[in-house]
Amino acid sequence: MKIGNHILVIASNGPSLINFRLSLIKKLLSKGHKVSVASPNKNFSNDLQKELKELGVNINFFSLSNQGLNFFQDCKSLLDIYKIIKNVKPNIIISYTVKPVIYTGLVLKCFKKVSYFPLITGLGYAFIDRQSIKHKLLKYLMVKLYKEGLKSSSKIIFQNKDDQSLFFELKIIRQKNFSHIVNGSGVDLNQYPLSDLPSKPFFLMIARLLVDKGVREYVQAAKIVRSRFSNATFQLAGYLDNNPSSISNNELQSWIDEGHIEYLGEVKSVQSILKSCKYYVLPSYREGTPRSVLEALSTGRPIITTDVPGCRETVIHEKNGLLVPAKNPIALANAMIKLLNEKDKTIKKMAQESYLMAKNKYEINKINQNMLNIMNL
Numbered sequence: 001m002k003i004g005n006h007i008l009v010i011a012s013n014g015p016s017l018i019n020f021r022l023s024l025i026k027k028l029l030s031k032g033h034k035v036s037v038a039s040p041n042k043n044f045s046n047d048l049q050k051e052l053k054e055l056g057v058n059i060n061f062f063s064l065s066n067q068g069l070n071f072f073q074d075c076k077s078l079l080d081i082y083k084i085i086k087n088v089k090p091n092i093i094i095s096y097t098v099k100p101v102i103y104t105g106l107v108l109k110c111f112k113k114v115s116y117f118p119l120i121t122g123l124g125y126a127f128i129d130r131q132s133i134k135h136k137l138l139k140y141l142m143v144k145l146y147k148e149g150l151k152s153s154s155k156i157i158f159q160n161k162d163d164q165s166l167f168f169e170l171k172i173i174r175q176k177n178f179s180h181i182v183n184g185s186g187v188d189l190n191q192y193p194l195s196d197l198p199s200k201p202f203f204l205m206i207a208r209l210l211v212d213k214g215v216r217e218y219v220q221a222a223k224i225v226r227s228r229f230s231n232a233t234f235q236l237a238g239y240l241d242n243n244p245s246s247i248s249n250n251e252l253q254s255w256i257d258e259g260h261i262e263y264l265g266e267v268k269s270v271q272s273i274l275k276s277c278k279y280y281v282l283p284s285y286r287e288g289t290p291r292s293v294l295e296a297l298s299t300g301r302p303i304i305t306t307d308v309p310g311c312r313e314t315v316i317h318e319k320n321g322l323l324v325p326a327k328n329p330i331a332l333a334n335a336m337i338k339l340l341n342e343k344d345k346t347i348k349k350m351a352q353e354s355y356l357m358a359k360n361k362y363e364i365n366k367i368n369q370n371m372l373n374i375m376n377l
Contacts, residue, residue, distance in 0.1 A: 004032055004033065004034070005033045005034070005090075005091055005092050005377070006033070006034045006035075006036070006088070006089065006090045006091055006092070007028055007033050007034065007035050007036070007090060007091075007092045007093070007094065007377075008035075008036045008037070008038060008084070008085065008088050008090035008092070008093045008094070009021060009024075009025065009035065009036070009037045009038070009093075009094045009095070010037075010038045010039070010081065010084075010093060010094070010095040010096075010100045010104050011037065011038070011039040011095070011096060011097065011100060012039065012040070012064060012066065012096075012097040012098075012099060012100050013039055013040060013042065013043060013044070014039040014040065014041070014042075014043060014044025014048060014049070015043055015044060015045075015048055016039075016096075016097075017037050017039060017048075017052065018048050018051060018052070019291075020185045020291060021096075021185070022051075023186070023188065023364050023365070023368055024368050024371065025037070025052070025055070025057060026055065027365075027368045027369075027372065028372075028377065029055060029056065029057075031372075031377065033377070034056075035055075035056075035057050035058075036057065036058040036059075036060060036088050036090065037052060037057055037058070037059055037060065038059075038060040038061070038062055038081070038084050038088075039059075039060075039061065039062070040061065040062060040063065040064045041061045044061075058088070060084045060087075060088065061080075062077060062080030062081055062084060063076050063077055063080055064077050064099060064100075065077070066099075066241070066242065066243060069138070069141070074099075074103070077099065077103055078103050078106060078107055081100075081103055081104055081107045082107045082110065085104075085107060085108070085111060085114070086111075090114065091113065091114060091115065092114070092115045092116075092117070092375070092377075093108070093114055093115070093116050093117070094117045094118075094119065094375075095116075095117075095118050095119065096118070096119035096120075096121045097121055097122070097124075098122075098123070098124040098142075101118040101119070101120065101146075101149060101150075102145045102146060102148075102149035102150075103149070104116065104118070104149070104152075105118060105148070105149030105150055105151065105152040105153065106145075106148060106149050106152075108152035109151075109152060115154040115375075116152050116153050116154050117153070117154060117155055117156075117157060117374075117375050118149075118150060118153055118156055118157070119157045119159075120156060120157065120158045120159065120163055120164075120167075120288065121159055121185070121288035121289075122159075122163075122286070122287055122288035122310065123163060123166070123286065123288075124142070127139065127142070127166070127286065128212050128245075128285050128286055143170050143172060146167070146172045147171070147172045147173075150172060150173055153178065154178075154375075155178050155179065155180060155374055155375065156173060156178060156179040156180070157179075157180050157181075157182055157371065157374060158179060158180070158181045158182075158288075159181070159182060159183070159184050159185075159288035159289040159310065160181065160287075160288065160289060160309050160310045160313055161181060162309030162310070163288065163309060163310070164179055164181060166309075167179070180374045182367055182370050182371055182374070183289060183313070183361050183362050183367055183370075184288065184289025184290075184291065184294060184362060184367065185289070185291060185294075185364075185367065186294070186362055186363060186364030186365075186366070186367030186368065187291070187294040187295055187297070187298045187358055187362050187363070187364055188298075188364045189298050189358060189359060189363055189364075191271070192271060192274065192295045192298035192299050192358075193298070193299070194298070194299065194300040194355045195274075195275045195299055195300060197278050197300070197301075197347065197348065197351055198275075198276060198277070198278050199278075200231075200233065200278065201229065201231060201232045201233065201278055201279075201340055202232075202233045202235065202276060202277040202278045202279070203222070203232065203233065203234045203235065203277065203278070203279045203280075203281055203336060204234075204235045204236075204237070204273060204274070204276075204277035204279070204280055204281065204296075205218050205234075205235070205236050205237070205238075205280075205281045205282060205283075206237045206238055206267070206270055206273075206282075206292040207237075207238045207282065207284070207292065208238050208239060208241045208243070208246075209236075209238050209239065209240050209241060209246060209247050209252060210241060210243055210245040210246055210247070211245045211246075211247060212245045212284065212285045212286070213238075213282070213283075213284050213285075214282065214283030214284050214285060214306065214326065214327075214332075215236070215238075215247060216247070216329075217283045217326075217327065217328065217329040217332055218234070218236065218261075218281060218283055218329075218332070219234075219236075219255050219260060219261055220329035220332075220333075221283075221329045221330075221332040221333040221336060222234035222260045222261055223258075223260045224329065224330070224333035225333050225336045225337060225340070226260055228337065229337070229340055232336075232340065233262065234260060234261045234262065235261065235262045235263075235264055235273065235277065236255075236261050236262070236263050236264065237263075237264040237265070237266070237267045237270065237273060238266065239265070239266035240252065270292070270295060271295075271299075274295060274296055274299040274301065275299065277296075277301060278301070278302075278347070279301060279302050279303075279304060279336070279339055280292075280293065280296035280301040280302070280303050280304070281303075281304045281305070281332075281336070282303075282304075282305045282306070282311060283304075283305065283306050283324065283326065283332050284305070284306055284308065284310075284311055284326070285306070285308060285326050285327065286308050286309050286310060286311075286326075287308070287309065287310030287311050288310050289310050289313065289314070289362075290305075290310060290311060290314065293305060293311070293314045294314070294358060294362050296354070297314065297320070297354040297355065297357050297358035297362065298355065298358040298359075298362075299355075300351040300352065300354055300355040301351060301354055302320065302321045302322075302339060302347055302350040302351055302354060303315050303320060303321030303322075303354060304321055304322050304324065304332065304335045304336065304339070305321065305323065305324075306323065306324055306325065306326040307323040307324065307325060307326070308326050311323075314357070316353070316357075319350070319353050320350050320351075320353035320354040320356075320357055321350060321354065322335040322338065322339070
């Protein structure tokens with residue numbers, strides 16, 4: 001593609017443009033492309049907006065509900081995205097997360113000569129295995145929406161092979177040459193530098209407080225471990241969400257009151273708490289590629305995560321951490337106990353292997369260059 005493209009990046013929340021895509025945006029600008037962004041206004045502070053505006057990035061806003069599907073709200077989102085594309089007049093669009101990916105694709109049926117690159121960064125609530133009729137209907141509808149939305153794609157970029165395989169299995173996409181895999185959104189090794197392991201047995205989990213992130217399993221495992229290792233500390237960082245899978249404020253408060261976890265709330269800068277932990281834990285049910293794990297890898301922390309799509313790629317079992325089955329707090333607790341019983345030499349070796357994985361597989365400049373090559377930019 002020619003130099004001087006006008007590229008529109010569409011996100012489901014403004015802060016993610018800074019936290020996850022700023023390096024990509026800077027890379028595009030350095031190559032002579034014009035960049036605009038679009039996201040909901042919620043939680044998109046003036047300081048974050050200023051950071052983008054100072055780079056010469058044009059910011060646009062659209063309405064978006066993250067509380068499942070809502071016909072009227074979602075129609076408003078479609079109309080807003082249509083108006084933004086019409087006004088901005090990009091010739092390339094990059095979108096990520098479920099609704100922006102689908103809705104942008106649907107809207108692009110009204111436009112010609114726009115190259116569309118959706119990033120499948122995770123499949124969302126609908127693709128977590130559940131047996132209720134309501135959930136099966138939701139999954140059926142989401143498959144239909146994905147299938148229609150992705151027809152507008154030039155190329156589709158996945159973060160793991162399992163998600164790509166599932167889309168082929170469900171016949172959402174059919175042509176392999178139009179889909180590619182990159183190793184997540186990458187991690188900046190300078191922003192999350194390798195640091196020495198603390199001596200105290202601190203476990204840490206950073207996530208939105210959703211059932212699907214394995215938060216309940218983390219708390220249950222903490223109770224089991226603390227019955228044997230009273231000096232072990234379990235920290236939990238993240239915010240309550242209005243996602244259908246969110247835990248309640250009452251449930252969170254009960255965990256805090258029981259004293260088995262230290263709740264840190266929403267943390268603006270995670271570098272300091274990553275440095276303070278000795279082991280990083282994410283017992284999620286499914287991911288694209290979990291950014292928090294990449295940051296923990298870069299910091300040099302042994303990882304305990306689940307043997308599920310998106311997570312399993314970040315750990316070589318017993319080399320840089322441990323893999324456990326999802327939805328199994330006993331297995332999770334046993335993995336924690338295994339690390340607590342390991343010799344310091346073994347834990348330090350795991351920490352070094354984590355850092356090397358971040359450096360060799362997930363370094364952000366390599367990831368961004370791979371994406372630009374896929375998009376021929």
